[in-house]
Amino acid sequence: MEYVPSNKDGAKLLYEDFVNVMSQEFELFYEYEDDELDGWIPVSRYVSGEIAGNAAEIINVTHPVIIWWTPFTNEPGTVKNCGNVKCFFTVNRAYKNHSHLKVFMFYGTDYNAADLPLPRQPHHEWGLLHEESPKNNYLLSHNETMILFNHTSTFRRHSDYPLTTQYLQDIKNLTSTKYVVPVKEKNRLIREGLALVAYVQSDCGTPSDRDHLVQMLQQHIAIDSYGSCLHNKDLPEHLHDPLKTMDHEDFYHHLAQYKFVLALENAVCEDYITEKFWRPFLIGSIPIIYGSPKAKEYLPANNTAIFVDDFNTIEELVESILKINRSDDLYNEHVRYKKVGIQNERLQREMESREWFVDDYERLNFIDGFECTVCRRIHRNIELQSKGLPPISQRADLDHYGCPRPQRFRDIPAGSLEKVNNEWWVDQFEHTWYTSRAALQLIQEGKEFGEKELHSRSIQIQYY
Template identity: 40%
Template structure:
């Protein structure tokens, strides 16, 4: 692209409107996580988790005048390489005000080669090594937003893949802008009253199982259906959805997946009749916790959970969920669930966190209190705008450090680049939901799909890293690099 064309695009950035929405320096803090006797209970509104790919409105400050070209021309530019995430409308660019100052956010790829474009922002699910922007420019940071399941892109679960990025916002507490509680609006969501045990006892007398399973995404890396199938040998499980289905939802409307979402009020009322919910994530990763965990707790059911190995760190107290991996076999787990089902006094101990003062985990309370973004909270920015300002502040600080070095090169060293670490995802190789890898036939769909996908992610990360180090400019060469890595790896087997 010609220099004149890039200059024309960046000149247009000077005529952009002002975003007054995000940035930790511009939003009053609310103690969303504080546990208090007088805290408002959950108001019953349907919880709809934030979607990074949905339309995100940007609040405008009518008292702030539109900047002229001379004000915006020298601002660092943040380019959303995943344009579907661009959290501003209308238009392709927006001036944003953050804690350290202002930046210009854009989704116009024509500005990529300009010296003022300081960061490229990627959505992990959309990131493809074969389509990465090359050559990688030395003055630009790469920032990653990936709050979704690791199954969407296993390249990011390996060191060569995650270290392609300088800044991260992932479900891991160790990422630069951590999002482990993205599915939890606050403590009020957990304190919603559970249905009376008498109602659930009547439900059981009508022939329903104590344990619910609701999944329509089958054949996932965590291989959850294999475990549930074995568990069904020892305890009744009512399975709705497409995976291991043995019951129909009660109404045609709920059976229609186009209308019955997992947060549909009618569906939630139905699910709340069950005392235990099988809550198995689709992938195993530290701090990766979704609605499968929090929704049963909201409804007053006990989650029977497999997912994040660090889940205990986030629970409201030390006696609120049943962790599958604490039991040596599905049979032992079934025996324990049956014991709780028949002993109400022991069962209600798992719901003690719903009582005043029952949330005793200070780490959870502090994490909710101090996060700068909110979930369905109009008084707080969403995490998409929050991460955008986090990147802006980082780039402004980096510019200051570079200027300081230029002014005193003998006294102030060149600023070291910040590089993401493996702990920012920390997702291990998938393992069978039940049994060992050796016991699974070679033609098993899980073995054919997910183990190959996991290790292909490593090859792809190494291939793109090599291309960047060699200053490659043509994306089509990716497949040559990938083939070479694949051949070398097979020679070493």
């Protein structure tokens, strides 16, 4: 049941056009190209639920059924080609008891332990897609939750369909000189009042305690802080909201004036690397990085960044920044990759082998890629079983997503970069551990449960 958006004249529309015309006042039709359904069906019937979206009226599907239990894709129902195999994908929970149901898919931020497809049957597999921050859902940082999943696509390199480089559109962008400002020009701007370091953030009070780090740095060096966190300087008027304009070329040009840019993640977890990490490299500034313990493995070359975790005190970190600032030759050495190219063979191999693309609507994206990975796995097991062989089973663990307890920088002695538990966030982290353990117990007992039963079991685990 593949479909091609079309108008009444049969002219095919690009995806962007399809989205635009949805709001226009003429009827759209889906053209079904599968033998299950044929002809033309008005989109109004499809979207309203008369076709795949109606819980009381589901279509007869012969392909393996995969349900997005958290309605991430908002897809009422479609058959997707994955090479030489097909699967039916839908957000319609009415297919829960379909004879061909194989997998329930979850988007991590929306995963709710009190809203699960229960009771879980032995032949039902679960899939997890979660490329976002661990602070969005600490349930996924516990093994009791992760072992429930059979298929994973996360920022962790050991997930089944890893998305570690999701914020790097093209490795060639790292060597582009489009935004590069020569060091002598940067020095002139500093003499005229530009700060040595830039900080752009509007998500404040995060588990990584990055604002505290910036405050410690500000006691020693000038930092222009844009966004709402520690705000002390405004962006140009047309860039005043960095959340909406962070990919604007003018924003890149503006930030490129700075010699150093703070690249501080909102949470610390292996392989959690976002646009904050890549942006300084794209514009030719030196990043001051705090986040993934494995981030060094993704540098364009050695000695191209400053890592907070390499220092014991804020004074040591500041001295490293100032040392580079005092020498134009040393500064240029840190951005030499702009001239000589990428020296990190591991990064090159990973980007060359990556089958999905970013912001390219004519090529495979990681959502479709992960869906097809799951689909192919299901068909592989169907084929094995048809030959009398046992299916290949997969089960996730903490290597597929789990992240450590949130930590903050110690208050005493002043300037220490030693870390201790970040109490407010740790409370959330520990609460989700009790919830994870309670959910696992109830699932293993074959029970159906909701918020009330889950809370009761969590309390029992915590206090008894």
